[in-house]
Amino acid sequence: MATSRLQNAQTRLAYLLVLPATLLILVIYIIPIILVFLASLTDYTLVSDYFEFVGLENYRTMFDDEVFANAVGNTFFYAALFLPGAFVISLILAIAIQEQKQFRSVLEVLYFLPVTSTLAAMALVWAALMDSGQGVINNSLETFGIPGVNWFGREEVVLYSLAIISLWSIIGFNMVLFLAGLTSIPQNLYEAAAMDGADHPIDKFFRVTWPMLGPTAMFVAVTSSITAFKLFDTVAILTQGGPDRASEVFLYLAFLEGFEYFNMGYSAALSLFFLGIIFLFALVQALFTDRNVHY
Amino acid sequence: MARLELTNIKKSFGDTAVLHDISLDVSDGEFVSLVGQSGCGKSTLLRIIAGLETPDSGDILLDGKSVLNSAPKNRNIAMVFQDYALYPHMSVGENMAMPLVMARLPLYARLPGMRRVTPVGRRAQPQIRAEVEKVASQLRIDHLLDRKPAQLSGGQRQRVALGRSLVRNPQVFLMDEPLSNLDAKLRVQVRAEITELHDTSGLTFIYVTHDQVEAMTMSDRVALLQTGHLLQVGQPNALYADPANLDVARFIGSPEINIAAGERLADGVKLGDVTLPVGVDGTGPVQVGIRPEAISVSNAAGLAALEQPVKGPALSFTKRMIEDLGPEVLIHGHFTHAPDGLVRIRAQKSGVYGETGALSRAKTLQVMLNPEQLLFFDAEGQRLSAKALAATTTTTTAGAA
Incomplete structure (x- = not known):
């Protein structure tokens, strides 16, 4: 009796x-998601008091809509530009800095600086740098006889420009993650590799560094993918989706539908689709990270 | 097979000198232990031999040829790391194949996946596999080849590490505290296995340990290091019975040697009330090193002799406590005349002790020292030569308590 009372x-x-904690999670995450889901089943707009349930109509519209297809296409194209750079450049920098003894901390701080700045403000700086007329970049290119580029004005260039800005802002962050991963690799594995004859940098990388970096690499890949699909602020500030929808990415479209055209129901459906993609990435990470830990 | 010579090796890390002028000559097939407390430089010396560290000066000769400027892989020296340093993402078989893959395949065939695709990789594969399997069956780990290191026990990992070193077919085998991560029981077993491996392979072994028991039981010769100095090199028994100085005497032997303050006189060394019939060079104070088994208990409070009487003068000993080690006991206490010096006596458990427990009750014992087993050191700890004097011993009889 006494034990059961204690247990109770x-x-x-x-x-x-x-x-x-449960309440907070409910209020901040679960209930809003449910509300968004419910909203996505209506034709609710901010400009009308009246709305009714339309079932999956919003989703049907979404998949028929050319604008939606264009936004998804732009997002994936941008991700394909951004992700390899965000991953490979950060990794190379991390390995290079790891081997530095003297300037390691200075370089770490320098590369990390963009992460600490506000991207919205920095976007304006980049706009000035990349200005087609008086921008520093174009002026420098012209000094070397290379014709300037209309960074934000040409449909086929604008996503590259946005990718460059995003890379600048994320490389330091990823590099610090990789550095943490590199630091945790036991030094004696490299020594064993040297004894075994794997002392060539390429062997060291493929035999020790890369396999031991597995969990870190997975984390960096997933968080960077999410960052890529979250692209919004530079688009909103610099291009507003232009020219001619060439930089209209997924989240910007959801924003346009919701807060420019006031189609809240449709915007909710777009948001849920976005949530689904992010959820997939999170799932991939959860499934693979545990399996790849060797130590 | 290989003879390894180290000549005047010096090494500093920054301002800290770790190795001072170490010279060591290891003959072909010999098993030499580098022993010393942590921080004495023994691991650094091993890493210098392996090629993982470069000495500031000095040379390393393998069969008369300097290997100082060779990369570790070209030295024909294998090393087993303290925590084995197995590649956690590779199977046991891949771990062991690593040195062969690196030595036999060109770079392009070593890239991920290329070993199975390139002709040179496919040609080398069966031979590598066969050699790995041969070594694995020698070490009785052939059934584990497909497992990952994380799935193995400590002893099995140890063998995989040995195997990875053995497939290289090295001339010299280096081991850095290979037993320190094993539990006590396994340690004894693996100790025997390593000795056996040394006997069957005939390789030159250099073995680093902080455990003098390992060093004493396994090696042909022991090299004792302290704060970067090579104190003494010799056969295990020579280090025990004939130490060059007090530090060696203290390090080798468990329980530690007892040190008592004595006085050199014309007719012997005075220790408390007795004068030991030993002639030691010089005059004045002397440190007397007494191994725990050089003392024997002659009687205790009405107790008959506990063991075979040892010739020598009797000394009063105050007992503090007794450690029962099974077949023998360790008696802790001090010579009655010198209450500050801790003295331990190792005595065989005799019937008398077992039956009556008189030894446990006794507070003061009469003990005798065997003059032939005593070691003498000067104030700086240097060993002094001693010879037994024929003169009759002066014994002061002290009453039993």
């Missing part, structure tokens, strides 16, 4: 202790 008391205490 402990159970009550346990529920009491998880209550605040």
Whole structure:
């Protein structure tokens, strides 16, 4: 009897202790997601008091819509430009800096600086740098006899320009993640590799560094992918989706539909689709990270 | 097979000198232990031999040829790391094949996946596999080849590490505290296996350990290092019975040697009330090193002799406590005349002790020292030569408590 009373008391205490966190998760994540899902089943707009349930109509519209297809296409194209750079450049920098003894901390800080700055403000700086007329970049190119580029004005260039800005802002962050991963690789594995004859940099990389970096690499790949699909602020500030929808990416389209055209129902459907993609990435990470840990 | 010579090796890390002028000559097929407390430089010396560190000066000769400027892989020296340093992402078989893959395949065939695709990789594969399997069956780990290191026990990992070194067919085998991660029981077993491996392979072994028991039981010769100095090199028994100085005497032997302050007189060395019939060079104070088994208990409070009487003068000994080690006991206490010096006596458990427990009750014992087993050191700890004196011993009889 006494033990069961004690157990009950402990159970009550346990529920009491998880209550605040549970409430927060419900209020901040779960309930809004449910509300967005419900909204996505309506034709609710901000300009009309009246709305009704339309079922999956919004989703049907979405998949028939050329604008939606264009936004998804732009997003994937941008991700394909951004991701390899965000991954490979950061990794190369991390390995190079890891081997530095003297200037390591200075270089770390320098590369990390863009992460600490506000991207919205920095986007304006980049706009000035990349200005087609008086921008520093075009002026420098012209000094070497290379014709300037209309960075934000040409349909086929604008996504590259946005990718360059995003790379600048994320490389330092990824590099620090990779550095943490590199630091945790036991030094004696490299020594064993040297004894075994794997002392060539390429062998060291493929035999020790890369396999041991597995969990870090997975984390960097997933978080960078999410960042790529989240592209919004530079688009909103610099191009507003232009020229001619060439930089209209997924999240910007959801924003346009919701807050420019006030089609809240449709915008909710777009947002849920976006959430689904992010969820897939998170799932991939959760499934693979545990399996790839060797130590 | 190989003879390894180290000549005047010096090494500093920054301002800290780790190795001072180490010279060591290891003959072909010999098993030499580098032993010393942590931080004495033994691991650094091993890493210098392996090629993982470069000495500031000095030379390393393998069969008369300097290997100082060779990369570790070209030295024909294998090394087993303290925590094995197995590649966690590779199977046991791949771990062991690593040195062969690196030595036999060109770079392009070593890239990920290329070993199975390139002709040179496919040609080398069966031979590599066969050699790995041969070594694996020698070490009785052939059933583990497809496992990952994380799935193995400590002893099995140890063998994989040995195997990875053996497939290289090295001339010299280096081991850095290979037993320190094993539990006590396994340690004894693996110790025997390593000795056996040395006997069957006939390779030159250099073995680093902080455990003097390992060093004493396994090696042909022991090299004792302290703060970067090579104190003494010799056969295990020589280090025990004939140490060059007090540090060696202290390090070798468990329990540690007892040190008592004595006085050199014309007719012997005075220790408390007794004068030991030993002639030691010089005059004045002397440190007397007494191994725990050089003392024997002659009687205790009405107790008959516990063991075979040892010739020598009797000394009063105050007992503090007794450690029962099974077949023998360790008696802790001090000579009654010198309450500050801890003295341990190793005594065989005799019937008398077992039956009556008189030894446990006794507070003061009469003990005798065997003059032939005593070691003498000067104030700086240098060994002094001693010879037994024929003169009759002066014994002061002290009453039993």
